[in-house]
Amino acid sequence: MERESEGTRWPDSDRGGQAGRSASRAAPVASTAGREERRSRLSSVIADEIVPRLLRIHREIRRAEVLAAPGPDEIAAFGALAMGRDGTLAQAYFEKLRADGHSFEWLCTHLLAPTARHLGELWEQDVCDFVDVTLGLGRLQEILARFGAPAETRVLDERHCALLISTPGEKHLFGLEIVAESLRGAGWRVQVERGFDAVRSAAAVAAEWVGVVGVTLSGETGLESAARIIGSVRRASLNPRVGVIVGGPAFANSPPRVAQVGADAVAADGPAAVIVARQLLAGQRGGR
DSSP states (O other): OHHHHHHTTOOGGGHHHHHHHHHHHHHHHHHHHHHHHHHHHHHHHIIIIIHHHHHHHHHHHHHHHHTOOOOHHHHHHHHHHHHSSOTHHHHHHHHHHHHTTOOHHHHIIIIIHHHHHHHHHHHHTTSSOHHHHHHHHHHHHHHHHHHSOOTTOOOSOTTOEEEEEEOTTOOOOHHHHHHHHHHHHTTOEEEEESSOOHHHHHHHHHHSOOSEEEEEOSSGGGHHHHHHHHHHHHHHOSSTTOEEEEESGGGTTOHHHHHHTTOSEEOSSHHHHHHHHHHHHHTOTTOO
């Protein structure tokens, strides 16, 4: 820049040489101005686009870290708390996770349900006895009751009525309770019936209009029983378009079984059941 300034003070007598020298120096001046303009545009792009994008990505990463699902060790530790002498420790841990920003529905899906399955596996493997496992499951039920939807949750639509059924002999019932709490939290009126066969299930839907029926099943040996229940429900229901959802280990990764028992859809967990139930109800135009 200093040499360019000296060039502007050349005498008029040297105009010929000045012209050539000025032409040769004009490019650097233009180049400098272009660089400054490019730098200015780059600064604007960084400030207006790149920095906000990085901040957004950072927030998404932090959120993903916060919502990372508990691993096997954490599930086992929480199960031990549930079966321990002091039942308040499990509730205190659950409360801490709520305070950290985890929703009740998320905790049901990623903590309570896996812990219930873990306790069942401990019993099946003879690692823990029936009394300990029953105690642990009871405390998980207490957590559901304490932190779930309040009993006075208002039903916004009278068609939001669900009947949840476990088949006779079904032992894995905690998932059914999670689905019930999820539906109640979404404004559904929910009736839970355990060990209902085809006759009792048919009587239930014949006595009261129900928008959606859910059937849970843990083992494939109960598929015929589930099919009989669903068939009787469809024949007896006051709602001719009643929707039927199935869930439980028997239907995990086995889509053909959904049609095999005559159901409309499968839901893997409580939040999924809410979504599926709404979709089925939306398809029942003029159903009541």
